[in-house]
Amino acid sequence: MQASCLVEGSSSGVRKGAWSQFEDELLKDCVQRFGEGKWHLVPERAGLKRCRKSCRLRWLNYLKPNIKRGEFSEDEVDLMIKLHKLLGNRWSLIAGRLPGRTSNDVKNYWNTNMRNKIHSQEKDKTIMKEVIETMKPNEVIKPQPRTFSKKLLEGNKFIDLDDNCSKNGINEVGATSLEANNWWDTLFEEEKDNNYSWGNGFLQTGFWDEELNSITTNPFDLLNESQIWSEFLSQT
DNA sequence: AACGCAGTCAACCGCCTGACT
DNA sequence: GAGTCAGGCGGTTGACTGCGT
Numbered sequence: 001m002q003a004s005c006l007v008e009g010s011s012s013g014v015r016k017g018a019w020s021q022f023e024d025e026l027l028k029d030c031v032q033r034f035g036e037g038k039w040h041l042v043p044e045r046a047g048l049k050r051c052r053k054s055c056r057l058r059w060l061n062y063l064k065p066n067i068k069r070g071e072f073s074e075d076e077v078d079l080m081i082k083l084h085k086l087l088g089n090r091w092s093l094i095a096g097r098l099p100g101r102t103s104n105d106v107k108n109y110w111n112t113n114m115r116n117k118i119h120s121q122e123k124d125k126t127i128m129k130e131v132i133e134t135m136k137p138n139e140v141i142k143p144q145p146r147t148f149s150k151k152l153l154e155g156n157k158f159i160d161l162d163d164n165c166s167k168n169g170i171n172e173v174g175a176t177s178l179e180a181n182n183w184w185d186t187l188f189e190e191e192k193d194n195n196y197s198w199g200n201g202f203l204q205t206g207f208w209d210e211e212l213n214s215i216t217t218n219p220f221d222l223l224n225e226s227q228i229w230s231e232f233l234s235q236t
Numbered sequence: 237a238a239c240g241c242a243g244t245c246a247a248c249c250g251c252c253t254g255a256c257t
Numbered sequence: 258g259a260g261t262c263a264g265g266c267g268g269t270t271g272a273c274t275g276c277g278t
Contacts, residue, residue, distance in 0.1 A: 018246070018272080040263060056264075057247065092266060107267070108245055 015049045019058055023048055027055055028063055061104045068100030072109055080106060081114070 015023075030046035036059070039052040048055060061067075072080070076098050083094045091103035091110075098106065 016248075037264085052263080053249090053265090054247075060265095061246070089267065103266075104246075111268095112244065 013049060014051050014054075016054075019050075019062075023050070024058070024063055027058060031059055031063070057104075061102045064102075066100050067102060072101075072113075076101070077113075080110070084110065084114075 019027075026046045026048055027042070030042055030048075034041070034045055039056045042048070042052060042055045043050050046055070050058075079097060080094060083097055087093050089107075091107040095101050095103040095106045
């Protein structure tokens with residue numbers, strides 16, 4: 001567990017701190033050759049003196065293709081606020097709805113920009129209260145299982161992870177087959193199939209109403225009577 | 237030019253969960 | 258059922274940078 005990473009980090013000369021360009025190249029090359037996943041094998045395969053977690057993080061937050069850099073657009077911020085209101089500090093889920101953004105990006109942005117904004121709006125007690133409410137520990141939805149065993153995948157017509165990863169590497173949005181089998185992404189695909197409207201790359205309507213109802217404990221804390229999630233997320 | 241401060245963000249840490257044995 | 262492993266997450270830290278004095 002984390003102990004393995006700590007031991008790796010302390011006793012076997014594992015590097016810490018900022019990544020060099022050379023290390024980045026080694027990691028990129030390794031992921032391109034073997035695909036994402038099996039992070040415990042990556043340091044050895046790549047010839048890196050880094051622990052598996054460090055390799056994974058570096059790839060996901062910096063090296064992965066299609067990562068968007070620069071400022072968040074208005075649309076992105078708007079969606080982020082709505083999703084945060086809905087999901088709390090579930091940065092990975094929020095990032096999953098913002099193409100090219102990582103959970104680290106979203107978290108950093110929120111912790112700097114949004115908190116500042118919120119503090120500057122302290123006069124507006126209702127906004128303040130809303131945000132604080134979403135940050136209560138008991139409002140945070142526990143993470144759902146994100147990984148699937150090979151057996152499970154085989155039994156549900158999914159493609160074998162290792163096979164798919166090694167042959168295809170990453171898909172067009174930079175996601176592994178593992179991520180593509182995430183329920184959330186599946187929903188995303190379903191929405192596209194159903195020709196719901198999109199704007200600036202974001203889903204505007206038809207927003208997995210049933211699923212969001214199922215994962216939120218008290219949907220009517222956020223929704224008006226008879227309002228659905230897609231309406232909530234598309235309101236301005 | 238030198239210093240201090242605040243903001244940003246990459247990276248680390250500790251914990252949780254599911255899979256596997 | 259218990260123990261271990263690997264993947265993943267959110268919270269936190271600290272190095273770096275830019276700006277004001």
